[in-house]
Amino acid sequence: MSYKGTPFDKPVVKNYIGGQAVIEGVMMRGKKMYALAVRTPDGSICVEKENIDDFFTKNSVFKLPILRGVAAFIQSLVMGTKIIMRSAQLAGIEEETEEKGKFEKFIENKLGDKFMDVLIYISVAVSLVFSIALFFVLPVFLGGFFKPFIPGTWALGIIEGVIRILIFLGYLLIISKMKEIKRVFQYHGAEHKTINCFEHGEELNVENVKKYTRLHKRCGTSFLLIVMIISMVVFFFIRTDTILLRVISRILLVPVVAGISYEIIKWAGKSDSPIVKIVSAPGLCLQKITTAEPDGEQIEAAIAAMKGVLENEPQ
Numbered sequence: 001m002s003y004k005g006t007p008f009d010k011p012v013v014k015n016y017i018g019g020q021a022v023i024e025g026v027m028m029r030g031k032k033m034y035a036l037a038v039r040t041p042d043g044s045i046c047v048e049k050e051n052i053d054d055f056f057t058k059n060s061v062f063k064l065p066i067l068r069g070v071a072a073f074i075q076s077l078v079m080g081t082k083i084i085m086r087s088a089q090l091a092g093i094e095e096e097t098e099e100k101g102k103f104e105k106f107i108e109n110k111l112g113d114k115f116m117d118v119l120i121y122i123s124v125a126v127s128l129v130f131s132i133a134l135f136f137v138l139p140v141f142l143g144g145f146f147k148p149f150i151p152g153t154w155a156l157g158i159i160e161g162v163i164r165i166l167i168f169l170g171y172l173l174i175i176s177k178m179k180e181i182k183r184v185f186q187y188h189g190a191e192h193k194t195i196n197c198f199e200h201g202e203e204l205n206v207e208n209v210k211k212y213t214r215l216h217k218r219c220g221t222s223f224l225l226i227v228m229i230i231s232m233v234v235f236f237f238i239r240t241d242t243i244l245l246r247v248i249s250r251i252l253l254v255p256v257v258a259g260i261s262y263e264i265i266k267w268a269g270k271s272d273s274p275i276v277k278i279v280s281a282p283g284l285c286l287q288k289i290t291t292a293e294p295d296g297e298q299i300e301a302a303i304a305a306m307k308g309v310l311e312n313e314p315q
Contacts, residue, residue, distance in 0.1 A: 024183070172290060
């Protein structure tokens with residue numbers, strides 16, 4: 001009998017393997033390393049592995065609650081950007097033979113081997129600025145239009161939160177219509193199906209993986225939605241009429257919100273209690289937008305990434 005239920009319908013093996021959909025492939029991450037599997041232009045699957053050894057993994061302070069969430073958030077941004085750029089190269093989207101501009105050549109000559117690292121951090125910084133401006137600063141200004149119609153400043157936090165969630169949902173719906181993003185969402189579905197298959201103890205092959213749901217409660221999409229909800233709760237207690245102070249408080253509290261949200265996702269990933277089902281339900285519903293049913297070749301890439309991790313971390 002094929003299994004098409006939710007991740008809660010069967011007992012699962014708890015593990016720490018997570019993943020990320022990339023361009024024409026999937027990355028699976030263990031505790032100490034990750035494996036990237038990308039479908040190349042010739043139809044084969046290229047698997048690359050790399051150890052996770054950075055500033056955050058070397059410092060025990062970032063293993064503390066809340067702080068580990070902030071570290072994981074920043075680490076995922078840097079690693080995610082690096083992996084996506086690499087997947088684009090392997091998939092043949094970024095041609096190495098493209099003629100570089102004078103400025104790019106100048107910077108590359110000055111930085112040498114560090115050029116790509118600097119480019120990654122610049123990309124992350126730009127992404128952070130854009131995200132904070134779109135999801136945290138813009139709702140403050142839009143919420144200000146409702147100020148004459150509400151009883152006090154306490155309601156502004158709630159209105160901002162609703163606006164923030166609406167912007168987030170609208171953003172996802174818009175990008176989901178793009179052809180390239182649709183394929184990434186299919187690989188996202190392949191990633192979840194493969195992890196669900198592994199957690200239920202079945203052999204990793206296309207036929208088995210296809211049976212499983214494309215939803216998973218430890219998904220990054222669920223994390224982002226929880227960030228939106230937690231921010232509504234936290235900002236509810238920051239009451240001021242000054243727009244500038246509201247904007248500054250939102251920006252400064254982003255790490256706190258991310259840290260709390262991480263702890264909730266971490267707890268949800270370890271528990272199957274009724275409360276977890278309720279907390280996870282909105283994120284699972286949202287994954288119906290950010291994941292799509294994959295084909296056999298996409299599942300093969302996800303399996304290759306999973307096996308790449310299991311070869312190094314069989315435990």
